[in-house]
Amino acid sequence: MSLSKQLIQKLISITGSTHAYTDLQEQISFLEEPRNKFFGKTPLVLQPGCTGEVAAILRLANENNIGVVPQGGNTGLTGGQVPDNTNTQVILNLSRMNKIRDINPQNNSVTAEAGVVLATLQATAEEVDRLFPLSLGSQGSCQIGGNLSTNAGGTSVLAYGNTRDLVLGIEVVLANGTIINQLGTLRKDNTGYDLKHLFIGAEGTLGIITAATLKLYPRPKSIYTAFVGLDNPDKALKFFNIAKNDAGSMLTAFELLPVIGLEFSLRHLDGSRDPLTCKHPWYVLLELSISTGSVDGALLIESIFERAFAQDLLNDAVLAGSIEQSRQFWALRHGLSEVQRAEGGSIKHDISVAVSDIPEFLERALKAVEKAIPDCRPCPFGHMGDGNLHFNISQPVEADKAEFLARWEEINSLVHNIVIEMNGSISAEHGIGQLKREILKQAKDPASLRLMHILKKSLDPNGIMNPGKVL
Ligand SMILES: Cc1cc2nc3c(=O)[nH]c(=O)nc-3n(C[C@H](O)[C@H](O)[C@H](O)COP(=O)(O)OP(=O)(O)OC[C@H]3O[C@@H](n4cnc5c(N)ncnc54)[C@H](O)[C@@H]3O)c2cc1C
Structure with a gap:
């Protein structure tokens, strides 16, 4: 349904005109996405400042059958955060809701609003000597609401799980404006359906996440980052199993790169250099994080390498000698999306x-x-x-x-x-976003897909939440 001038004005009055954009020039950064595959149109971008404003916007949109596209840091890679071309969907960008509401190191928990940038949350946790382990190449821009809505993965999943595994509670606004507050800090709560999981990974199609209570962890006392050259993925798998068996949850990253990826990074990343002396067909970037004083990390990593070399799995390996060198190894890996563009x-x-x-x-x-x-x-x-x-x-x-x-x-x-x-x-x-909507129909089993449609219909009967995405 298209928006009348009157309705646009009513929506603007909720956030105030300073936080509403109707002019295309002001809207551009909200309409483009990182891969330049999708570019939508919208009559209005709104940046609400609190949960009450989000609820008021959704109530009005629902009464008038207006599509709403939730948006966080706009780093999503499947076009889920941009509207279609009909110029009928409103973008609701959460960036202004960026307060840390509470941080409790004793309980290892933090409650953050949806618009808090991931890197800011990591730094806030560090200030109280805690770790928020989610780590993505886009962490300087992506936001907690977007991370939850995509159930983001990244480089620490191996030890800490996906975003879903880091969530204790959420606050979410339903399509009709109802606020569901489940921001508890409890580690155990078996009182019926665990509703938060419906909204995590739903890509904004079932409601808008406005805040979340997240788990914190002890900060590692020491980190060992290694860059390894090897012949093939089969040897990488065997090496992975040695490292996983010996280090258990202390193995916090195990990333695979082909030689062409390293060459792309060396060609296009300023100041990059090959950590090893000659080229190998494949590489592994491995990290151990030691949180307890009773484990000698240096001995542990040495024994992992000894076993792997003894089984002829590795050609060469180097351990980062400083935080700066570890950062340089990671830059080769994190830069891979960007260097492919070049x-x-x-x-x-x-x-x-x-x-x-x-x-x-x-x-x-x-x-x-x-x-x-x-x-x-x-x-x-x-x-x-x-x-x-x-x-x-x-x-x-x-x-x-x-x-x-x-x-x-x-x-x-x-x-x-x-x-x-x-x-x-x-x-x-x-x-899934827009990019994989059609493929989902072939890849998902029909009964699960039907259940997804039933859930969507019951939570969002007018279909206003992120129309055209996922389903
Ligand atoms: C360089 C680069 C590296 C990346 N690396 C990784 C990686 O390693 N692992 C990974 O998983 N992803 C990665 N991504 C993808 C992206 O950063 C993640 O999907 C991230 O979680 C998106 O967060 P965002 O705030 O940018 O969300 P957006 O892009 O703004 O939105 C993503 C989706 O979530 C919905 N949404 C956003 N906020 C809300 C909200 N508050 N409530 C309801 N729905 C909402 C949107 O409608 C959209 O469907 C990478 C992206 C880039 C550009």
């Missing part, structure tokens, strides 16, 4: 399979895409310890970017068919 078009996938199936998946998927586009440059990298890879393929050198990207769906379906055959997921951590 290499032209890139067809992307965000898949997961069982950790033990990673070598087979890579073998099959690499064969399939190289057969389809012989000179393409696959750059699969990511969270191997979680079975999650960003199976990205850069265009052949000097190929036409538009022609290459026109094959996006064909290549997606080649790769996704392999994923489905291997009982994997076509979206491990980035969600």
Whole structure:
């Protein structure tokens, strides 16, 4: 339904005109998204300052059947946070709701509003000698509400779980404006359905998360970051199992990179350098975090490497000698999304399979895409310890970017068919948004999909919450 001038004015009066944008120039940064695949139109962007304002906006939108697109830091990679082109959906951006409401180191909990930037929350936890472990390449911009709504993953899932595992309670506003306050700090509460999990990972299609109570952890006393060169993913898997068996939950990251990924980073990241003396086909970035004084981290990592070298799994390895060197290793990994852009078009996938199936998946998927586009440059990298890879393929050198990207769906379906055959997921951590809505219909079993539609209909009968996303 289109918005009358009168309705626009009523909506603006809720936030005040300083926090409402109707002019295209002022709206641009809310309409573009990181991959430039989707660009929507909106008559109005609103930035509410409190939960009451969010509730008032949703009540009015619901009464008038107006679509509302929740938006946090606008770093999502599936176009979930931008409206469609009909110029009928209002963007509700949560950035102004950025207060830390409470932090309690004794209870290891923090209550933050949806608009708190992830890096700010990490720093706030550090001030009270605690760790908030969620860690993403976009952490300087993405916000807690967006992290919960996408159930973000990142580089610490191996030890701490996905965002869902870090949440004690949430405050959420339903489509009709009802506020559900479940901000408890309890670690145990079996009083019926655990409703928070409905909204976590729902990508704004069931309600708007306005605040969350999150878990904090002891800060590691020492961190060991290593960069390792090896021959193939099979050896990486065996190395992973040694590290996981020996270090348990102290193994906090296990990231896989192909040599082409390292070369892209070295070519395009200022000040980067190869941590090892010669090239290897694959690399692992591994991190151990030691929180207890009773474990000698140096001895532990030494014994892991000894065992792996003895089994001929590794070609070379280097341990970061300083925090700065560890940061440099991580920059090579975190820069991978950005540096691929400098290499032209890139067809992307965000898949997961069982950790033990990673070598087979890579073998099959690499064969399939190289057969389809012989000179393409696959750059699969990511969270191997979680079975999650960003199976990205850069265009052949000097190929036409538009022609290459026109094959996006064909290549997606080649790769996704392999994923489905291997009982994997076509979206491990980035969600569905607009990008994977059609694929979801093939990938999800029909009974689960029907249940998702029933839940959507009962929580949002007028379909105003983030229309056209996920379902
Ligand atoms: C360089 C880079 C690296 C990244 N690395 C990772 C990674 O390692 N792991 C990973 O999982 N993701 C990663 N991402 C993707 C992205 O950063 C995450 O999905 C992040 O959680 C999105 O947060 P956001 O605040 O930017 O949300 P947005 O992009 O603004 O929104 C994302 C979705 O959540 C909904 N939403 C936002 N706020 C709310 C709210 N308060 N209530 C209800 N719905 C809401 C939106 O409607 C949309 O559907 C990366 C992105 C970039 C650009």
